Amino acid sequence: MRTETLSVHLGNEPDPATGAVAPPIHLATTFRHGPSGERIAGYEYQREGNPTNDRLRAALAALEGGEEALVFASGMAAMTTLLESMPNGARILIPDDCYTGLRMLCEEYLPQRGIAAIPVDMSDAEAVRAACAQPVALLWIETPSNPRMKISDLAVLADIGRAVGALVVADNTFATPMLQRPLALGADIVMHSTTKYFGGHSDVLGGALIFAKRDDLYAKTAHRLHITGASMAPFNAWLTLRGCRSLGARMAMHCANARRVAEFLASRPEIERVNWPGLPAHAGHAVAAKQMRDFGGMMSIELRDGREAALAMASKVRIFTNATSLGGCESLIEHRASVEGATPRSPQNLLRISVGLEHADDLIGDLRQALD
Ligand SMILES: Cc1ncc(COP(=O)(O)O)c(C=O)c1O
Numbered sequence: 148m149r150t151e152t153l154s155v156h157l158g159n160e161p162d163p164a165t166g167a168v169a170p171p172i173h174l175a176t177t178f179r180h181g182p183s184g185e186r187i188a189g190y191e192y193q194r195e196g197n198p199t200n201d202r203l204r205a206a207l208a209a210l211e212g213g214e215e216a217l218v219f220a221s222g223m224a225a226m227t228t229l230l231e232s233m234p235n236g237a238r239i240l241i242p243d244d245c246y247t248g249l250r251m252l253c254e255e256y257l258p259q260r261g262i263a264a265i266p267v268d269m270s271d272a273e274a275v276r277a278a279c280a281q282p283v284a285l286l287w288i289e290t291p292s293n294p295r296m297k298i299s300d301l302a303v304l305a306d307i308g309r310a311v312g313a314l315v316v317a318d319n320t321f322a323t324p325m326l327q328r329p330l331a332l333g334a335d336i337v338m339h340s341t342t343k344y345f346g347g348h349s350d351v352l353g354g355a356l357i358f359a360k361r362d363d364l365y366a367k368t369a370h371r372l373h374i375t376g377a378s379m380a381p382f383n384a385w386l387t388l389r390g391c392r393s394l395g396a397r398m399a400m401h402c403a404n405a406r407r408v409a410e411f412l413a414s415r416p417e418i419e420r421v422n423w424p425g426l427p428a429h430a431g432h433a434v435a436a437k438q439m440r441d442f443g444g445m446m447s448i449e450l451r452d453g454r455e456a457a458l459a460m461a462s463k464v465r466i467f468t469n470a471t472s473l474g475g476c477e478s479l480i481e482h483r484a485s486v487e488g489a490t491p492r493s494p495q496n497l498l499r500i501s502v503g504l505e506h507a508d509d510l511i512g513d514l515r516q517a518l519d
Contacts, residue, residue: 150210150325151395158206158388172385173198195373199381203355203388207345210324210391211337213357215365217372218384222320222340223248224377225354227256229316229336230285231375232368236261237284242269242299244292246318246340247487269299270431276307283313288334291321291435294447294483294499296422298431301438305333314364320344320474325398327439330359341387343474344444347397351386353379397476400504401444407507408500408514412448417456417518419496420449444502445473447483447493454495457482461498463517466509473501478510 161168175197178190190196200218208216219225226249233239241253243266253264267278269288279286286308290299301317308315317329320340329337339345341353358365372378379387402425409423424435425442435442450456461469467480479501483493493499502510 153209154206154325154391154394157209157391158202159392160202170199170202170385170388172381174381193381194376194378197381199388200379200384203379203384203391206388206391207339207341207355207357211319211357212324212328212330213337213359214361215369216355216357217365217369218341218379218387219354219356219372219377220379220383221352222338222342222354223252225338225340225356226318227252228368228372228375228377229338229356230257230262231371232364233257233260233262233284238263238265238282239285239287240265240267240269240275240278240283240313241287242289242292242297243267244295244297244492245287245289246293246320247483247492249287249289249318250492251488268297269304270297270434272300272303272307275304279307279311279313283308283311285314285316287316287318288329289318289321290327290438291424291431291443291445293321293445294422294493294497296424296429296431296445296447298424298429298435300434301327301329301332301334305329309333321443321445322439323394323398325395326402326441326443330357332438335359335364341390342472344398344401345387345390345394345474347390347393347474347476348386349472349475349477351383351390353383353387397504398441398444401474401502402441404504404507404510405442405444405446405502408502408510409446411511411514412446415518417451417460418448419451422447422449445500446502447497447499449494450496450498452496454482454484457496457498458485460514460517464513465516466505466513467500467517473499475501476504478503478505 176193204216317334337357339355423446484491
């Protein structure tokens with residue numbers, strides 16, 4: 148079955164007790180057990196597992212082609228829980244362009260355990276190979292990257308990582324399994340901020356790790372999640388499951404709208420660069436075309452006249468909303484450098500755009516009037 152079909156049905160199987168076509172939400176924090184603690188229906192305590200989260204876990208594992216999935220309170224909780232499994236003193240590689248939260252985690256917390264996170268240009272396989280000359284415990288890939296939309300070759304990097312015994316992790320938040328499946332290309336683990344496209348409506352926070360194998364690392368990460376309490380709330384799991392049902396349709400429209408918007412922006416003299424991998428001029432276009440089914444709804448643009456021009460454009464939009472995050476129905480625009488804390492990495496002339504599900508003509512009209 149195709150991913151679109153799976154996403155409609157997985158985890159959404161009719162409730163066996165009532166036949167309800169939408170799954171029930173189990174909000175219980177605790178489950179009846181026998182006098183000696185024997186589990187009766189497989190569950191004990193919400194933080195350690197519950198039927199609603201299990202539906203979502205099964206759906207995510209199948210969609211990404213993994214044997215297991217764990218769900219977390221947020222994408223950052225998923226990321227943190229996984230990185231906590233790195234031994235003290237480990238050396239890991241992260242993309243030079245990546246979600247700010249990962250960078251901050253690596254700069255502010257991992258050094259306390261002697262873990263060195265080395266930023267590498269992951270769109271340059273030779274740079275990654277060179278960085279692997281010294282021991283590497285983990286290779287973190289984000290493609291397309293946030294916010295510069297750099298493309299890394301998943302199959303090539305997974306080979307490089309495997310050859311040196313590194314765990315290969317791919318943040319698949321921007322692409323979703325509708326467009327790209329990193330486990331099939333050799334990654335060990337896929338990470339998601341389900342807050343974005345899976346949730347799809349800017350109203351539910353969540354994160355996930357999908358494991359290629361039901362292995363020791365999976366078991367240890369599940370235990371760590373249960374003990375540290377980074378679990379997803381069942382209500383959030385239920386909303387995210389609901390998002391799964393329309394993920395295929397939404398992604399198709401996000402991609403189609405993004406193509407129209409990117410082509411329009413590329414035609415404007417005020418824009419120096421449109422970072423959307425579907426454009427043939429994008430440095431990563433060929434690799435993206437090889438490993439993605441379509442190019443996604445995220446892009447960033449760099450304005451020729453710098454920060455002031457970027458801020459002026461962001462202040463004039465009417466349909467786009469100035470807000471952080473991405474993957475919702477509504478189109479968002481954001482001057483990333485303004486929201487990246489004390490040491491922003493994004494260029495001052497960059498605006499990140501999450502293309503939503505409005506009519507493409509209206510979106511283009513809005514951008515046109517903001518530039519004119
Ligand atoms: C690519 C990417 N990964 C991870 C995260 C973090 O996820 P969350 O906000 O759900 O903690 C984000 C958030 O913007 C993101 O864009």
